[in-house]
Each structure stands twice: as C-alpha cells, then as structure tokens.
Amino acid sequence: MEQVNVELVASRSLIATSEARYRLAVESAKDYAIFTIDLSGRITGWNSGAQNLMGWTEEEAIGAPANLIFTPEDDRNAIAETEMRLAVTEGRGEDDRWHLRKDGSRFWANGLMMPLRDDEGGLVGFLKILRDRTDAKRAAEHQALLVNELNHRVKNTLATVQAFTTQTLRSAASMNEARESITARLIALAQAHDVLTAENWDGADLAQIVADALRLHGGDGQRCQWQGNAVRVSARIALAVSMMLHELATNAIKYGALSNATGTVTVTWTMREAGSDGTDAKLRLSLRWEERGGPPVTPPTRSGFGTRMIERGLANELGGEVRLSYEPTGVICTLDIPLEMG
Incomplete structure (x- = not known):
C-alpha cells in the first residue's frame, strides 16, 4: 500500500513538473x-x-x-x-x-x-x-502597388515621349532644333522622375517641383521667384506641372521675360475648398505663372506643341482648367485643378 502511494505521489509530481515546463515554454513564446x-x-x-x-x-x-x-x-x-x-x-x-x-x-x-x-x-x-505577419503583408501589398504604378507610369512616360517627339519633329525648322527641343524635354521629364523616385513615387513637394523646373532653365532668386502653401502633390500632378513649367520657361527664354536681362517670372500657388454646398468641399490647387519686364508680347499666330500640351493635354490629364493669356506686359498662365495629395 505504501509503495502504491509513493508511486502515485511520484506520478503526480512528474505530471506537475511536465505541466509547469509546458506552461513555461508557452509563456516564453511571446x-x-x-x-x-x-x-x-x-x-x-x-x-x-x-x-x-x-x-x-x-x-x-x-x-x-x-x-x-x-x-x-x-x-x-x-x-x-x-x-x-x-x-x-x-x-x-x-x-x-x-x-x-x-x-x-x-x-x-x-x-x-x-x-x-x-x-x-x-x-x-x-x-x-x-x-x-502584418508588416510582411503590408510590404507585399505596397510592392505590388509600386509595380502596378510603375507599369502605368512607364506607359504614360513612353506616350508622353512619343507625343512630344512626334510633334517636335513635325514642327521643328531643322534637325538641330528638333534634337535640342527633344533633349530639353527629356531632361525636364527625367528631373521630375528623380524627385519622385527619391520619394518612392508617393508624391512630391510642390515647391521643390517648381524650384527645380525654374533652376533647370537658369532661374535664380532675382529673376525667378516662387511662393505658395506647403503642399505635397501626387506623382501625376508633379509630372504634369513639371512639364508645364518646362514649356513655359522654354518659351520665356526664347521670346519672353527671360529672353532679356531685366524680365522676371513669378510662380505662386494656393489651395482652396470648392464644394456645391460646403458639406462636400474638396481641395483645389490654383497655380499662376506670370511674366513681367520682357519684350512686348503679341499672341502667337499658331499654337505650337507646348501650347497645345498646356491648354488641352494638361487640362484633360488633371481634370481641371488651364488658361494662357498673352498680355502685352507678359505671358500669364493659370492652372486650376482638383488637388491630389501625395
């Protein structure tokens, strides 16, 4: 009888020890x-x-x-x-x-x-x-999104390059002029891509896009100035605005305010709410390019590729309104679009 009790106690002790080890192992797996x-x-x-x-x-x-x-x-x-x-x-x-x-x-x-x-x-x-595994899941989803976005952007970029190459070759007076125009547009496009790549294509700071576009064309703080709200815009807006500013700056260097030693360019932008009844208000971006001090301006007799891209292509791409005004004192371009935050 005593032997049975000893074995029972030993068995219970073994079970308790086993359960304790099991519980310790489970609790340690934090x-x-x-x-x-x-x-x-x-x-x-x-x-x-x-x-x-x-x-x-x-x-x-x-x-x-x-x-x-x-x-x-x-x-x-x-x-x-x-x-x-x-x-x-x-x-x-x-x-x-x-x-x-x-x-x-x-x-x-x-x-x-x-x-x-x-x-x-x-x-x-x-x-x-x-x-x-949430972090891994989010990373995989983000990677897939980036790949899809990259595919979309590559197609859009190729379409843009094809469009301005075709139009430039069609309207250029010589092959040298065509080569220079195409190269300049490719550089502007590449610079905008560099900004977006540094931000993983999540968007870009609008002030940086404007500053880079003007500096690319020799704009400094004396002749080219820019000011506006601190705002990050989507990759789509960043690329479109960058190309628009390139076309405007190129025209200003050839014929406008940057073609002499005294003209100036000012770029300003603001954000505002726009809604039918105030309850469904959405942000819009208003950007203004204004030239002063250049040669007297006369409206062009025909629209070049840059003008058509700004007035029609940009408006369609961004779902907003673009206006080019050839005032005697200088070209004014206004852009009003729904704001996509980056």
Whole structure:
C-alpha cells in the first residue's frame, strides 16, 4: 500500500513538473499567440503572446468562443469550424488571413491549428498558434502597388515621349532644333522622375517641383521667384506641372521675360475648398505663372506643341482648367485643378 502511494505521489509530481515546463515554454513564446480550444470551440488556455497580440487578457479570453478573433466575413463562413475539421482530418489546419484584435483593428497572421489528444488518443481539444505577419503583408501589398504604378507610369512616360517627339519633329525648322527641343524635354521629364523616385513615387513637394523646373532653365532668386502653401502633390500632378513649367520657361527664354536681362517670372500657388454646398468641399490647387519686364508680347499666330500640351493635354490629364493669356506686359498662365495629395 505504501509503495502504491509513493508511486502515485511520484506520478503526480512528474505530471506537475511536465505541466509547469509546458506552461513555461508557452509563456516564453511571446512572439507567438498560443491558445487552446475545447471541443465546443471555447478558449481554455491563453498565453501572454496572445494577450500582447490581440489585447484580451487571459481572464477575458478563457471561456469565450474562439471565433472572437475572426473577422465578420470569416465568421459567417465558419472558418473556425473549418480549421478544426482540417486539424482532425489532416492533422493540422494552416492558413494566412486577417484576424481581429480587441480594439477592432485587424492584423494579418499565419495560423496553425493542431488537435490535442489524451494518452489514449482521444480528441480533447485544439491548439492554435498565430504569428503576426502584418508588416510582411503590408510590404507585399505596397510592392505590388509600386509595380502596378510603375507599369502605368512607364506607359504614360513612353506616350508622353512619343507625343512630344512626334510633334517636335513635325514642327521643328531643322534637325538641330528638333534634337535640342527633344533633349530639353527629356531632361525636364527625367528631373521630375528623380524627385519622385527619391520619394518612392508617393508624391512630391510642390515647391521643390517648381524650384527645380525654374533652376533647370537658369532661374535664380532675382529673376525667378516662387511662393505658395506647403503642399505635397501626387506623382501625376508633379509630372504634369513639371512639364508645364518646362514649356513655359522654354518659351520665356526664347521670346519672353527671360529672353532679356531685366524680365522676371513669378510662380505662386494656393489651395482652396470648392464644394456645391460646403458639406462636400474638396481641395483645389490654383497655380499662376506670370511674366513681367520682357519684350512686348503679341499672341502667337499658331499654337505650337507646348501650347497645345498646356491648354488641352494638361487640362484633360488633371481634370481641371488651364488658361494662357498673352498680355502685352507678359505671358500669364493659370492652372486650376482638383488637388491630389501625395
């Protein structure tokens, strides 16, 4: 009898030691959410990693249904029950999907569900392990977005290059003139691309776009000035405005305010709200190019490629309005477009 009691005590001590080691191992895995579920689908164990990742304390989680971590759409599709079935039939149920935190926010996780069995092999519950993979998911989505954006931009850029090359060759007086015009436009386009590439094509600071465009044509603080609200614009607006300023600056150097030693160019811009009733107000960008002090201006007898690009192409591209005015005192160009923030 005494021998039986000794063996019973030793067995219980071994079980307690084993459980303690198991609990220590589970609690040490803080980078993983680990919890157990009974056959009815209710949570029976909850480690500190689960609390850190999902927000519920152990007291809050124990006894709650396991589907509290699933999104409403996954709950409607009985994903928790599907994982349990796979764990029984396949030995494990694994997936990557969005899950819910206590505060309602979502996180992307790799999940693994395995069956828990007793010494006789009977099914007594399930073990669920989650690892937060939100950063990797966001990075993959961002990469895919960048690739799609790059494809779109490459097509648009090639179309732009094709358009101004064709028009330049058609209207240039000589091959030398055509070569110079095409090269200058390519440089302007490349410079705008450099600015956007430095910002991962998330947009650009409008002041930098304006400053770079004017400096590219020799503009300094004395003859070329710019001022406006601090605003980041989308890549689409940045490219379009950069090309517009290039055409205006090129014309100013050839015929306008920058063709002599005294003329000046001023570029200003503002943001304003525009809505039909004030409740659906959207921001718009108003930009103004103004020349002063150059030779007297006379309206051109025909529209060149640059003029057509500004008046029609730019307006269509940005869904706004562009006006070119050939005042005797200098060319004025105004741009009014919906503002896309970068």
